Amino acid sequence: MNKSFFDIYYHNEKEHRFCYRSGEMVYEEVFSDGALVSCGYNASGYPLNVLKNCPTYLNRKRYTEPFSFNVEIDGQSVDFGLEFEDFKTEKTEESITSVLTLKSNIKPVKIKVYTLLDGTQMYSRWIEIENLSDECIKISRLSVLSGALESMDVSDYNTDKGIEDYYSTGYFYDDRWGNEGLFKWNSLYPGATSVDGRFMRNRFRHPLLFIKNNVLGKIWFAQIGWSGGYSFKVDYNAKKYESDTHLSFKAEITGHNPIYVIGPKENFVSPAVHMGLVHGDLDDAVNEMHSHIRKSVLNLPEADGSEALINCGMGAEHDMSVEESKAFINQFAEMGGEIFTIDAGWECPPNEQMEWPEFNGRNVPDKDRYPKGIKELCDYSHAKGLKFGLWVDIESVGKYCKIHEEHPEWRPVNVFGERTQKFLDMSNPEVSKWAEDELARIIEEYELDLLRVDHNVDFTEYFGMRDTGYGIHECVCVKHNMAVYKMYENLKKRFPNVIFENCAGGGGRTDLGMMKNFNHTWVSDRQKMPRSAMITNGMTMALPTERVDRLFAGMGCHTLGSFDAHLRNTMLGHISLNVISPANAKINEKQMAFVRHSTDIYKSSIRPFLAESKVFHHTPDLTNADYSVLEISAPDKTRGAITVISLCNTNQNTITVKPKGIDISKEYKVTLDNDNESFIATGKELKFNGISIDIPSSLSSELILYEEI
Numbered sequence: 152m153n154k155s156f157f158d159i160y161y162h163n164e165k166e167h168r169f170c171y172r173s174g175e176m177v178y179e180e181v182f183s184d185g186a187l188v189s190c191g192y193n194a195s196g197y198p199l200n201v202l203k204n205c206p207t208y209l210n211r212k213r214y215t216e217p218f219s220f221n222v223e224i225d226g227q228s229v230d231f232g233l234e235f236e237d238f239k240t241e242k243t244e245e246s247i248t249s250v251l252t253l254k255s256n257i258k259p260v261k262i263k264v265y266t267l268l269d270g271t272q273m274y275s276r277w278i279e280i281e282n283l284s285d286e287c288i289k290i291s292r293l294s295v296l297s298g299a300l301e302s303m304d305v306s307d308y309n310t311d312k313g314i315e316d317y318y319s320t321g322y323f324y325d326d327r328w329g330n331e332g333l334f335k336w337n338s339l340y341p342g343a344t345s346v347d348g349r350f351m352r353n354r355f356r357h358p359l360l361f362i363k364n365n366v367l368g369k370i371w372f373a374q375i376g377w378s379g380g381y382s383f384k385v386d387y388n389a390k391k392y393e394s395d396t397h398l399s400f401k402a403e404i405t406g407h408n409p410i411y412v413i414g415p416k417e418n419f420v421s422p423a424v425h426m427g428l429v430h431g432d433l434d435d436a437v438n439e440m441h442s443h444i445r446k447s448v449l450n451l452p453e454a455d456g457s458e459a460l461i462n463c464g465m466g467a468e469h470d471m472s473v474e475e476s477k478a479f480i481n482q483f484a485e486m487g488g489e490i491f492t493i494d495a496g497w498e499c500p501p502n503e504q505m506e507w508p509e510f511n512g513r514n515v516p517d518k519d520r521y522p523k524g525i526k527e528l529c530d531y532s533h534a535k536g537l538k539f540g541l542w543v544d545i546e547s548v549g550k551y552c553k554i555h556e557e558h559p560e561w562r563p564v565n566v567f568g569e570r571t572q573k574f575l576d577m578s579n580p581e582v583s584k585w586a587e588d589e590l591a592r593i594i595e596e597y598e599l600d601l602l603r604v605d606h607n608v609d610f611t612e613y614f615g616m617r618d619t620g621y622g623i624h625e626c627v628c629v630k631h632n633m634a635v636y637k638m639y640e641n642l643k644k645r646f647p648n649v650i651f652e653n654c655a656g657g658g659g660r661t662d663l664g665m666m667k668n669f670n671h672t673w674v675s676d677r678q679k680m681p682r683s684a685m686i687t688n689g690m691t692m693a694l695p696t697e698r699v700d701r702l703f704a705g706m707g708c709h710t711l712g713s714f715d716a717h718l719r720n721t722m723l724g725h726i727s728l729n730v731i732s733p734a735n736a737k738i739n740e741k742q743m744a745f746v747r748h749s750t751d752i753y754k755s756s757i758r759p760f761l762a763e764s765k766v767f768h769h770t771p772d773l774t775n776a777d778y779s780v781l782e783i784s785a786p787d788k789t790r791g792a793i794t795v796i797s798l799c800n801t802n803q804n805t806i807t808v809k810p811k812g813i814d815i816s817k818e819y820k821v822t823l824d825n826d827n828e829s830f831i832a833t834g835k836e837l838k839f840n841g842i843s844i845d846i847p848s849s850l851s852s853e854l855i856l857y858e859e860i
Contacts, residue, residue: 166181167235176194187218192428220297221294261283272428276425279420296402305366314391317365331355331657375425376423411626453648454670487753492541526597540650540652583635587642602646603654635665636664675690702727703718720794749854777806804847813834819857823842
């Protein structure tokens, strides 16, 4: 079937019906009786009225809130009481976007509902709210996408499953630092299930949710492109001994109320929700999601992630002297690195680099540390064939930064009236202008090839309160993050050739809203095995592999596991390197040879197809697994790579791996990197018999490469 198919079938007979078709995914809505309501989905490409006189629309009366969005303004719901004004579409060769305009009879607002389809089995949805009045209006509830998913009469399906086994939800089960990407399937029990981040929970859970119908073989998948508070809510209405079930969903923006105040005659554009459906398995869902993300979300030409240069860095874990920095640049050049980045600590005096949070915001190199300025190391990097990058955390200021004392009003207050210690309120135009000007100055003055952006705050600091100037207070979070997005959009357009690397205390801000203007992102600062392998496994579900930074050596990486496992954990994503030897110590040539061998493989055999690769998670839920097995392959199935990493307490030494990214009609050369041994096999043999490998112990690894011959 042609996966590039997309179309919006709009028919207005007795009521307004909208059929959104992309690939084989179909989603339908109806505007009737003053409300826009979800009619359901189809995973096989059929419009719900394909049998005109016997349509399969969901019965809205079986859902308390069947509405396609939830908006509450000044304490009143405007999900209903609406009038139809207009429906338009705009089509290009790559996508089609529709705009449905509705006017409220309850509050003086217009609501525009935007839908983008691009031929993948995932669509984008966002809404715009226009204030028509001469007064402020307050948004206190905002579900960008909501409504019914499906109903089942289980008596039709010959299943002996219990109602708790009909559906599963998949998400990252831990929201704390260093636990990013820990994925697990969970049984869905009748009632309401909520998966939250950044407001009700910590900020290290990427906003991603899978809902799997275990009876019928369908998976819905959703992401909220948002750096602030969010909540996925799944309502499962089912009763024991009753055959009917009803499933609904909400993707909600959360915070203290009001979450946003719209001024007179102003408008507000929501974050986007990305929703998809496949008839298939988890990797079918993941690869459709990655295709959509690459095509329609992270599609800025200057930030497409395809370059995937090997970044190398040093920060406060070293003394960061000029002499040591040059020694490490030499080491990185020998390792195959392509960018040298100075991390946190460059603003600090010698011997005080571990106190870098208190010097943050100075944004100038310390003169005692760099007597000739930072340009000395920039020039040295370029002379060694490496690009040059610098770390900045522009949204925070420490006590040794003059702004901390000069502008206390730049730091918001929480609901108890306490001012934040370091966090800057970017919703203040004066603050956002200063931050953007500072970043532009840093890029230009220090001649950066790469800008690494950090964001080290407590998640509770997002949700301070601000005076809007209209005598109304609102939560800082939404306007702060919108200002941050706009700042990086402006900067990326101004400096298109500078690589923008995202970080937020590790993986605290990896969402699609933030990533739009970034080439790639750190997904965690936790680098120790086996957790680091589990993080890689999960975060390559959330983001395309070329966007996922993983670090070799540094940050405690060296303390657990084998040398080869550390490096191979990075090789199917975006490699970052730290040093393997102190500056004044002799380098172990065996280690250096292995690193260079691995970076050569990355550059010649993996990176050429990385930015369009498909990814296969052989072991998606690593909760009780012996091994992590991760695979990427070229879309034409001509080549691929598989990493196998043994976890703790491994109960078996021999494992059989069956490649998924191969064509059974092709013949392949397969290389096992541990012993540099190769053999020839047909795709059919690889798919059905697999590759048997031996890994001698826990926290060890193997790299498998295959290429068509």
